[in-house]
Structure formats: structure tokens, C-alpha cells
Amino acid sequence: MKKLIFTLALAAFTTVAFAQKKVARSAERNFKKGNLEEAIQEAEEALQHPDTQGESSVLLTKAKAQTRMFDMEEDITASTVSLGRDAFQNFEKVMEMEGGDKSSKVGKDVYKDDVPELPENLRPWNKNTLKMSAFNKAIIAYEEDDFEMSYEMFSLVSDIDPTDTTANFNAGFLANDLGKFDEAKKHFNRLLEIEDYNKLNTYYFLVQIASGEEQDPELAYEYVMKAREDYPEDKTLAEFEIQLLLQMNKMDEALASVQEALKSDPDNPGLLLRYGYLLEQSGDLDGAYAQYKKSVEADEEFFEGNFYAGAILLEQARKIIAEINELSDDEWEEKAPEMSEKADGLYSDAIPYFTRASELREGEASAEALELLFQIHTRLKNTEEAEKYNQRLISIYGPDWMER
Template sequence: MKKLFFTAALALLAMGVFAQKKVMKSAQKAFKKGSYEEATTLAKQAAENAETSGNSDVYSLLGKISLQKFIDGGLEDLELAKESLNWFNKALELADPKAKEDILEQALTNPLNDQEAVGGEQLGLLEYWLVGVANVALEDEDYAKAYPYLDLAYQITPSVDRAFFTGYAADNADNEEKAAEYFKIVVAATEAYGNKSYAFQKLIQSNIDGEKFDDALGYIRTAKDTFPDEELYGNWEVEVLIKAEKMDEAIANLNKIVEAGNADKVTYYTLGFLQWNNEQLTEAEVSAKKALEMDPNYLDAFYVAGSVIFNQGVEMMKEASMSVDDDAAYEAKKKAAQDRFKEALPMFEKLIAADADDVYALRPLSTIYDQLGMDAKRDEVLDKLEKLDGGE
């Protein structure tokens, strides 16, 4: 009796498995006929049944159904594309090697009809259409459309090149957060890649704009190691150090540029400006004058050199006033101060010639005229300042 019962149970089990396989066959037939809703209902029924839920073919079919609906809808409904991708990924988890090969088979353009694809019918076909739409959108500079298609395509076949163009599309669509995610993938890649510098620059600028200076410096320094011949990153490092108020580091970096023989007039001017603000007056004067050697009409460098020399003259006059009981010492310090004023004089006059209303040049100039006994010019400058300050 037990044997009879056991045999009957096995028969019922076999009938159940057969029934579910029949459901799958019916689902496949419905799909081929274009009855997608019926095919979906039957395939999901098979997916929910214990006898067939572990069969990768079930999920491949569901992926094909969503993919075909995506294609028939003019490749516009990305939710269907995402749905298709999810089903195919589920199929891959369960598939044997041969089934995986089928799922991943690449689709190619039909050489006889460039509007058709041949080859793969699953993930490869989904990727084919996603990339096709994205490429057209990129050519049309419709980045808002290109980005989500590229984002899905990257999930199918990740690569540095695809990461870059996905980030590029996101960036131009003003999706900075997603752009940064993809550009980080690009800069982290160990392989050489032509657009890696662009990705670095975007990440650096984004962090500067967000005042994340330490993060910006991290990318800058990695970029310097990656592109040792690119001067951009060294100059950028100095700029960010200044913004981050790390003056000593900024000065040290500029000195490295000078020592390497790569300094231009802007480098020397910037170094002089920072040294001046860091109260390194002797060094600041040397740097600013070096910039003027390179460009005798460099107005910004005149500001630094003139201001440093003027401030030194003022300090010398203060020292002279403290030596009133020693005539010789007083005269010596006064003469040294006047020599400094005489040197600064043409620098400020050069600035006034470029902009007659430059109060930052007029104010020290009035003091210089006064100290050098040029009373008429002093009064002229003072009158000018009074008018600019709203006195008339």
C-alpha cells in the first residue's frame, strides 16, 4: 500500500513539473504571436512556481517581453528598459554557461539594413538600442536624453570610455552629482585614457565651487602625478591653497615651480603677492621685480613691488622718528626711507597713468610726494582723493 502511495505521489509531481513546463511553452508561444500581456502573465506564473522558478529561461523570456515592448514603443519608455535589464540580470544569476552566453550575445547592425540588428536577442540587443539612442542624442547635444540611456548601457557593459561619456552627458545636463560619480570612475581607472584629464578638471572645479578645498587638492595632486608634464595642475594647486588660506603651502609650491624653471610672470607676481601678505617683504620685492623684468608694463606687479617698497619706507621713517636724539642716525634712516620712496614713486605714477582714479595708488602716492617735499603734487593728489571720496 505504501509503495502504491509513493508511486502515485511521484506521478503527481511529474504531472506538476510537466504542467509548469507547459505553462512556459504557452508563454513562449504567446510572446512569438505578440500577445505580450498573456506571455507576461504566464511567465510570471512560472516564476512563482517552485518547479520552474529556478529556470533562467523564465526570466530571459520576461526580459525579452519588456525589451520588445520598449522597442515597439519607439525606445522612449526607459522604465521598460530598466525592467528588461532587471529580468536579464535575474536570468544571469540562474543560467548555466550556455544560457549565459545566449543572454550576453552581442547584437550588431545588419549590414543590409542599418535600422536593424542581428545577433543577440537579450542583453546584447537591449544594449544595442540604448547606445544607439544615446549616440544620436549626443550628436544632437540633447544631453538630458543621452544621460539615462548611457547610464543603463554602463550597467550592462561598464568601461572607462562609457563612464566618461555618461559623466559628460550628465554634466551637460546639469546633473553634477551623477557626473561626479562617473568622472570618479574615470580618474580611478589604472589604464591610460585620453579624456582622463578632462574628468580630473571637472572634479576639481566642482569641488572648488563647493568650497571642498581638501577634496579639490586631493584630485589636483593625483592629477599632477598622473600628468607630470601638465603645468595646469601645479598652478591650480596654488590657487586652491590660497582659497583654503594655506599660504605657506602656496608659497612653497610656487617656489617649486620657480626652481623647476617653469615660472612665468604670473607665477612670480602671485608669489610676490603671497609673500607680501605673509610679511616676507624682501622676498616679495624680488619676486615682483622678476615679474617686471618679464613684462615692464605688468600693472599688477607694480602694485606689489610699489607697495612693498613703500611700506619699507614708512617703517624706516618710523625708525627715524625714534632716533631724534641722534642726528646722524636720524638723517641716515630718513635718507634710507626717502630712497625707498623715490624707488616706489615711478611705480605708483605708472599705475595712475593707467587709471587716474585708482585710490589704492593715489593714497601711497600722496605720502610719497609729501615725504619727498613735492608739496604741489601732494596737494593735487589729496584734492583728487577728496573728490573721489565724495567731498565734492
């Protein structure tokens, strides 16, 4: 009797196991016929049963069916992304079940080359198919100005193949543009790990994210110094280095860096401006003015150079005025006229710089230069010129602009 019961139990177990094998085979047949939802449903059923849940080929069938459904999707939405992500994760699980062996039968199937021109029944519908399909959808979404979905698709491509430089850069670029800075850093940092890839623009983005969005000049400086090891002649990196040293109040290092940079690029307006600023901070106003003046000579339309040159002349003039106000009565008659004339000369010298600066900006962006021109002409009793700038300021802020 016991033997009979055991035999019946064994028969039942064998029947159930056979049934699950049959479900798994049916899933594969439905996939080949294009009955994708049925294939996925049957694969999921087989994956729930102890006898077939460990079979990588069953999960592969599900991943293939998901990939084919993903490829067929015409609307690019969050659900499309989710479907592609699920397929990718299932391919990853398949390879885990295979112990990462790409030379196994299943492993070869996962990584077999795909040729889109082949008939559908001859395509492998594997990771390579998923990658190509996601890339195409990324391009379509971008052309339709759907940058969010374009990012998601490029991100999927780069996760499928972390060495794909085009996908990683595009994903990083779009993520940065969308304000997804952590995601942007992920993709850009991947690019730094790829040999023989031109990483210069990648470094630019990482520096800007660290210094601008994250307000972390130390991290930005680390990126700059790492980049300069690979691109020692790049002028933009040299400017970044100086700018970051200034942010970190490392004036001596910044001064040494800007002097070194100017040896190879003596007419760089940005470098000359920073050199002038460093000299100004050290108290050398004459030296600072000389560098600001050089920056304008190098580029007459350099707003900052014009503004800083004018501003330092004003600073010198105001110092003289302050000194005049400290004179004793006896000193006043002897020194004040000459000192006032010198101050007025500095005010006059500042006019061309602020005039040019005001012409290089429009609206409120020009207002500070316009106000300074109004004040200078008022002091110098250039009534008509002062009124001209008064009217321009009224056009920007209204008649009560002085009360702002």
C-alpha cells in the same frame, strides 16, 4: 484509496507544472512574434510559480522583451530610463542564476555580439543590444539639449559596461555640469581603474570637485599627487599642487614646489604670481613685487599679475605714510618730505598696473581697480584723471557710489 488519492494529486501537480512550462514557452513565442507586453506578462506569471521561477531562460525572455521595448521607445523620458534599468537588472539576475557562467547556453545568449544591421528577428536583444541602444539615445538626447536624459543614458551604458571609457567620461562630464557631483565622482573614479587610459582630464575634474564643491583640499591634494605620478611633467597639475598647499597653509612646501616648477616653466604667469604671493606672505615685499612684475612681463593681459603688482606698491606706499605719521616733530621736518616723495613715487608706479587691470575687466569686475585709481589720482592731485574714474564708477554704481 490512498494510492488513488496520491495518484490524483501527482497528476494535478504534473498538470500545473506542465501548464507553467507552457506559459513560459508562450512568453518566448510572443517575444519572437513581437508581442512584447504579452511576453513580459507571461514571463512574470511563470516567474511567480515555484516550478518555473528558478528558470533563468524565463527571466531572460523578459529582459529581452524589455530591451526590445526600450529600443523602440522614441521619447526619451524617465520611464524610458526606468525600462532600460529594469532590463539591465534582469540580465544581471539571469547571470546570477547561471552562476556567472558566460559559457552556458543562457550566458552565451546574454553576451552574444549584436549587429544592428541584422533583421530584428535575428538580433539577440541582449545586454549588448541594450548598451548600444542606450548609447544612441544618449547621443540623441544630447543633440536635443536634454542633458539630464543624456546623462541618464550614458550612466546606464557605463553601468552595463564599466570599462566603456567614452560612456563613463561623458556621464561624469554631464553629471558634473548638472551638479550631480557624487555621480560624477563615481564615473571618473571608474576611469582611474582602467589601464592604458589617458586619465589627465579625469584627474582635473576630480581635483576641481574635491577642492571646489566639497571644500576638501586634502582630498584634492591626494588626487593631484596621484596624478603627478602618472603625469609628472604636466604644468597644470603643478599649479594645482601649489594652490592646494596654499589653501592648507603649508607655505614651506608650497614655496619649494613653486620653485621646482619654475625651473621647467620660468615664464608661467600663474606660477610667478604664486611665488610672489608666498614671498609677500613671508614679508619679502620687494621679492614679491619682482615676481608679480615678471608675471605681467610674461603676459601683459594677466589681470591678477597687474592687480597684485599694483597692490603691493600701494602696500609699500601706505607703510611709508604710516611711518610718516609716527614721526616726531623734529623728525618730521627732516624726513617727511623725502619719505612723502618716495610714497608718491610708489603710487605713481602703481597706476599703469591698475589701469591695465581696469581695462581687462568690464562693469563691476573692474570696479576695485577703478576705485584704487580714483584714490591714487586724488592723492596725487591729478584732478582730471580722478574725475574720469569718478564718472566711470558713477556709470556702474550711480552718483552715491562712495557711500556703498
